[in-house]
Amino acid sequence: MSRPIHALIDLSALEHNLSVVRRHASRSRVMAVIKADAYGHGLLRAAEAFKSADGFAILELEAAISLREAGYEHTILLIEGFFSRSELELFERYHLSTVIHNSEQLEMLSAYKRPRGLDVFLKLNTGMNRLGFSPEQFPGALEILKSNPVVGQITLMTHFACADAYKDRSGVAEQLKCFNSITSNLNFPCSLANSAATLSYPETHADWVRPGIMLYGSSPFSDISASELDLRSAMTLTSKVIAVQYLHTGDKVGYGQTYRVNRPMCVGIVAGGYADGYPRHAPTGTPILVNGIRTRIIGRVSMDMLHVDLSEIENGGVGSPVIFWGKGMPVDEVAESAGTISYELLCSLAQRIKIET
Numbered sequence: 001m002s003r004p005i006h007a008l009i010d011l012s013a014l015e016h017n018l019s020v021v022r023r024h025a026s027r028s029r030v031m032a033v034i035k036a037d038a039y040g041h042g043l044l045r046a047a048e049a050f051k052s053a054d055g056f057a058i059l060e061l062e063a064a065i066s067l068r069e070a071g072y073e074h075t076i077l078l079i080e081g082f083f084s085r086s087e088l089e090l091f092e093r094y095h096l097s098t099v100i101h102n103s104e105q106l107e108m109l110s111a112y113k114r115p116r117g118l119d120v121f122l123k124l125n126t127g128m129n130r131l132g133f134s135p136e137q138f139p140g141a142l143e144i145l146k147s148n149p150v151v152g153q154i155t156l157m158t159h160f161a162c163a164d165a166y167k168d169r170s171g172v173a174e175q176l177k178c179f180n181s182i183t184s185n186l187n188f189p190c191s192l193a194n195s196a197a198t199l200s201y202p203e204t205h206a207d208w209v210r211p212g213i214m215l216y217g218s219s220p221f222s223d224i225s226a227s228e229l230d231l232r233s234a235m236t237l238t239s240k241v242i243a244v245q246y247l248h249t250g251d252k253v254g255y256g257q258t259y260r261v262n263r264p265m266c267v268g269i270v271a272g273g274y275a276d277g278y279p280r281h282a283p284t285g286t287p288i289l290v291n292g293i294r295t296r297i298i299g300r301v302s303m304d305m306l307h308v309d310l311s312e313i314e315n316g317g318v319g320s321p322v323i324f325w326g327k328g329m330p331v332d333e334v335a336e337s338a339g340t341i342s343y344e345l346l347c348s349l350a351q352r353i354k355i356e357t
């Protein structure tokens with residue numbers, strides 16, 4: 001028998017979350033963001049659940065090619081574009097769209113003399129200061145693309161730094177103003193919105209929205225839960241209690257003996273640790289479900305195991321089912337307790353975890 005830890009992916013939740021995107025951005029096309037193995041959910045599995053989307057945004061060229069080879073005819077956008085001229089041939093062969101965000105890419109494209117419509121998303125840096133041309137450089141970059149016969153459809157894009165701050169709207173307003181000031185007289189389709197903007201800034205929806213995290217059932221906001229947004233958790237990471245320790249007052253728990261028991265206590269040892277993708281920095285008190293009942297982890301997370309408090313768990317013993325996150329235990333809550341975000345937990349699922357649907 002193998003270790004009891006595994007991840008369950010709920011395909012109907014993925015489909016449902018896409019319908020929530022459609023509900024919010026009914027006039028826009030939807031580019032489902034499926035980079036990083038679809039945020040840990042499995043590329044082809046997620047693509048199938050999102051097949052009614054209009055496009056896929058991805059980062060890894062090999063993954064984009066595998067999508068094409070699996071028969072998806074959608075727009076497939078590489079959101080960091082290409083890194084060398086030699087990759088352009090693959091973009092052409094597999095009809096992949098590319099972001100162009102710097103002048104090096106523009107030059108590589110200008111030197112590529114094949115007569116074929118390569119669809120391009122030209123990125124404007126409106127304040128995130130990560131990728132994209134500055135407002136001063138952008139018009140020149142656009143002119144170069146327009147005069148390049150290799151280029152097919154041009155779409156203009158940017159990315160928001162603070163769309164999750166839905167109360168202080170000044171960050172998005174500033175970036176949107178910058179974007180509009182450069183692009184409003186240009187007759188090209190546009191793409192701006194990630195999940196947070198899709199949910200809370202309808203003025204950013206434009207021609208294409210690019211949601212990621214909400215498709216997987218997690219909230220992009222720190223103070224609005226996924227269920228309040230009608231999002232359904234798609235990944236449930238589950239395991240079992242594999243041992244029980246009956247401890248006395250003064251006993252200590254785990255590496256470093258960082259947790260000291262202050263009353264007789266029943267502690268469960270769960271198969272699942274940081275080598276499975278559970279965050280090592282999750283402190284005592286991080287919520288977890290045992291037998292469907294909410295309890296807490298105690299002590300340090302080990303590589304393959306962690307300790308849970310079974311004091312309040314009726315019939316908690318070896319074999320009791322555990323949910324680290326997913327159905328009944330929002331990944332956002334676990335992430336917050338561990339001082340991180342759900343994106344990191346979902347993407348960190350270890351390769352050794354068996355995934356089931």
Ligand SMILES: Cc1ncc(COP(=O)(O)O)c(C=O)c1O
Pocket residue numbers: 033079159193194195196210211212213214220
């Ligand atoms: C360019 C771009 N668009 C869209 C997204 C999706 O963002 P989110 O997962 O917050 O919806 C990302 C994610 O990092 C991104 O880099």
